[in-house]
Amino acid sequence: MKRVRMTLRVNGEEQEVLFHSYKTLLEVLREELGLTGTKHGCELGECGACAVLVDGEPLLACLELAMQCEGRDVQTVEGLAQGAELHPLQAAFADLGGSQCGYCTAGMLMTAKALLDKEPSPSRERIKEALSGNICRCTGYQQIWESVEAAARCLREAKR
Numbered sequence: 001m002k003r004v005r006m007t008l009r010v011n012g013e014e015q016e017v018l019f020h021s022y023k024t025l026l027e028v029l030r031e032e033l034g035l036t037g038t039k040h041g042c043e044l045g046e047c048g049a050c051a052v053l054v055d056g057e058p059l060l061a062c063l064e065l066a067m068q069c070e071g072r073d074v075q076t077v078e079g080l081a082q083g084a085e086l087h088p089l090q091a092a093f094a095d096l097g098g099s100q101c102g103y104c105t106a107g108m109l110m111t112a113k114a115l116l117d118k119e120p121s122p123s124r125e126r127i128k129e130a131l132s133g134n135i136c137r138c139t140g141y142q143q144i145w146e147s148v149e150a151a152a153r154c155l156r157e158a159k160r
Contacts, residue, residue: 001020002020002021002059002135003018003020004018004019004021004067005017005067006066006070007070008028008066008069008070008074009071009073010029010033010075011013011034011035011074011075011076011078011079012023012073012075012077012079016021017033018032019032019064019066021067023065023142024061024063024065024066025054025059025061025062025064025066025068025069026038026040026043026050026062026064026072027066029061029074029076035076036077037077037118037120038050038052038076038077038106039080039103040062040063041062041103041104041107041135042062043062043076044062045060045062045063046135047104047107047134047135048107048108048111048133048134049103049133049134049135050062050086051102051105051106051107051108051110051133052074052075052076052077052125053074053075053113053114054069054074054112056075056109056117057072057115057144058114059063060133075113075148076106077105077106077109077110080110087109087113087151088141088150088151088155088158089109089113089116089147090109091154092146092147092148092150092151092154093105093108093144093147093151095147095150096146096147096150097139097143097147098139098143098144098147098148099139100136100139101137101138102140103137104134104135104136104137108131108134108136108144111130111133111134112127112130112131112147112148114130115127115130115131116148116151116155120152120155120156121152121156123151124145127145127148127149128145131144131148134151
C-alpha cells in the first residue's frame, strides 16, 4: 500500500502526517493525530457525527480522503475551546442539556459553529435546517436548538 506524507493544518497547527493514501480524513484525525472528538458514526455520510470544518465549511470527514485536505484549514471539536475556556457553543450545550450521550455532539457543535460564523442571529428554522444532517438519538433536538440559540446570544453580546 502506498503511504503519503503530507502536512495538514489542523486546529491552527501544521501537522506532518504519514498515512495510507486510501485513508479518510476521519481516520487520519482519529488514528494518526489522536483527535478522537470527531466520531465514527455511520461512515456513510448520513449521521453527521464526523462533521468537521474545512476552510470554515462543515464537511463529513468520513467521506473525504485526507489527501484532499492538503493546504486547507481543518478544525475539529478539539479546536473550539481557547485554553480552559469553552467556546460558547460548548458551554451552552453543557448548561442546557444539548449533549446527553455525547456521540453526536462534536458534529453538532462544528455544524452549529459554521452556521453562527456566517449567521450571528439565525432563526429557529434556520438552525433546524443547518443541523438537519446531524442525527441525535437522545435529546429530541429541543435542547440542541436552544443551546445554539443561547450560544448565538452569547457571541453577539461578546461582540458589543
